[in-house]
Amino acid sequence: MNEPEAENTLKNPILEMRGIVKQFPGILANDHVDLELYPGEVLSLLGENGAGKSTLMNCLVGLYRPDEGEIYVRGQRVDIHSPKDAAALGIGMIHQNFKLVQTMTVAENIILGIGALPFVPDMDAVSRRIRELSARYSLQVDPQAYIWQLSVGEQQRVEILKLIYRGAEILILDEPTAVLTPQESHELAGVIKVMMAEGKSAIFITHKMEEVMEFSDWVRVLQHGRLVAVKRTAETSPQELARLMVGREVLFRLEKRAGTPGETLLELRDIHAEDDKGLPALRGVSLALHGGEILGIAGVAGNGQRELTEVVTGLRKVRQGRVLVRGEEQTNRSPLTMIKAGISHIPADRIGMGVVGDMAVSDNLVMKGYREAPLVEKGVLRPRRILKYARRLIETFRIATPTPQTRIKFLSGGNIQKAILAREISACEGLLVAAYPSRGLDVGATETVRKMLLEQRDKGMGVLLISEDLEELLTIADQIAVLFEGAVMGVCPAQEADIESLGLMMAGVRQTELASAPAIA
Amino acid sequence: MRFVFEKRQSVSRQALVLVPVGSFFVSLLLGAVLLLASKVNPLTTYAAMAHGAFGSWYNFSETLVKAIPLMLTGLGVSIAFRMRFWNIGAEGQLVWGGVAAAWVIIFLADVIPPWLLLPVALLLGVVGGALWAGGPAVLKATLGVDETLTTLLLNYVAILFSQYLYYGPWRDPEGYGFPGTVQFPQFAWLPRLGGTRAHVGLIFAIVAAALLWFVLNRTRWGFELKIIGENQTAARYLGINIARHIVWAMLLSGALSGLAGACEVTGISRRLQQGLSLGYGYTAIIVAWLAQLNPIAVLFVAILMGALLVGGDQVQMMMGLPASVGIVLQGMLLFPMLAGGLFTEYRLRIIRAEKAAPVAEVQP
Known part of the structure; x- marks a missing residue:
């Protein structure tokens, strides 16, 4: 057996990747990256978008093949061609978008895809084994339940159970806390601890410092495809990691001046609306947003946020209730009416809704302004003026694009988001609806986005900020409202809010109930 | 050695041109296999077809006769396809254009002054085609009825x-039982070019293509149409009225096919009779795709398609082969074209020699 040189540790690594190189046309996604993982430990893989974290893990689970480099599992050289090979070696990955069949039960999903399965599997035995594992790792889930009945947090538990059931020893988790409430994240931390105590090990893909500090023993920082640092979590700080990841100091505290709320820009009165399936999604939402104010909407995804943004932007009809913009009745108006009423919208689904992927960056940048002179005259577009306008936005918002004519789908996620922001902010006349504006963005881009939102606020615009990132809401919002199952659990000024009570409201406890609870410290 | 498809950094401009041209040659090769199987020399067959289509001015004018309706219907179909509205009803819209034009000439000749009769006939042909396309458009826009079926x-x-x-x-009561209307009066005939059967419909098609290019690429309306076609969710979010665009685009689409029918009736047969529906409206779909929905390219692709039809007739007469050789080649063009679309966004990379290591096996 090979004896790989271990760095000051008595244990041998269970997994080792040496000199991994993966090239894509135009970019070196992984440039001689090394990785070591020890049994019973959690390793965080930290890096900005496009740093090469996912590429490296995809090489490990057999979705990509490295151009160069070697992989050792339990000290032995392996060559992984497919996820099946990876599974045989005890490596399993939980992707950001769960790979579960909605119309099948938990038990069925867990055995789905296991090669050596009898023609008629003994589902009772499967269920029994799942219950056993559930109890051992405190992953409560009913094996008979259908996936569509489960919350996102429960679905994640099913994914974890799936890997354990198959005997995975090395778990790879791709941004596992992105969809969880703070409480659920803590539960996940507990589950991970139990597994590590049994000698399993895990790799976390993340760009959140809190996650790194909370979960991991080791952290490896990637930057532009290269490994730039290996640290013991206990010996580092979030500030140091952020610097390593971005390559410069990051401002964690944004300058936020005290707001001066102006007139009421948007008022929602007792809004009821249905989701795409016709089920109630908003149940009596009443909110008010003033000029010069950021109203944050907190909540776990799927609690009516999408419907709320769509009602405000005219994309969804309300069944009951009123929408008032600057005091004027704008209930159930068309999207164009709402745009003309001064509402801009940064949609949650950037690729699907925010841009037209196969059209040029410059075209995408004028998709709000093209209706008016000077970009159009008597219905005829003015290409030179459009190009000039686009160039100005590209420069002002520092959108990295080869040319203005490049199709926008070839840009990175962060730059696509910057383009949407550029278009929406430059066309904004009063009200900006921003849904998850920094989701999936790296530290640098997140900072830019937040600064832009604050600038809009300081200019007197009203910003409706929908976010699952409590840190973000506490940092830049003036007021925070919490949505749970389509109802507002409470609204509080951001300065007075604390993560714990917000977390409880996100789980369905009303603000009034919080207040009435005996306050014993 | 391995073959890997990799996503390109940007859309290849060469591929946009090379794929249709390459597809044409691939279809000739596929056709050659078929011809060899029927024991004829593909080269002489193709030479005969080329001669039949382009060998003389007269032959070329016959190619144009077939190309003109393909140009107009091809343009019409392209507009609808631009917004992913699958109008495969160009044939019916063309027929209605012919019927409406014939109605004007047969029944309104006494009411309308002779010099105005042809323009009114053409205009009504346009309206007829547009209305026939408008029905499915309204159904789609208001009730979401699938346009492919309607x-x-x-x-x-x-x-x-x-x-x-x-x-x-x-x-025609004096038509000796021959199915067809009376012949139109001479002043209602669409003028022909030179001594050939090619008519001024050619000029209509060229003007329509130029106008359409401008409208689609340089106007606010064309910009909105493109956004709808590329991403309907984004179009809705951007405040574009999709239903209204569907209806207007389809009216325009049907209008062009209607014009094709009116020109056929007034320029070629000079009466309404058997042979108005020759499948131009279906071939228009191939024309639109091969031209990649570019109006100017539609003109040239229509000539190529017309040439295949005329060339097919030619080999039937000269070599005793079925005329459908041309139609078979038309059909074969589409397959390599669709497959070749892959190359505009992906490129083929050949990887030589693997680093030695067995499959998922553990090495000592």
């Missing part, structure tokens, strides 16, 4: 209705 099925309604007319009430 446009396709309405073709049969149009074709059978026109047959009813020239077999029944509109049949």
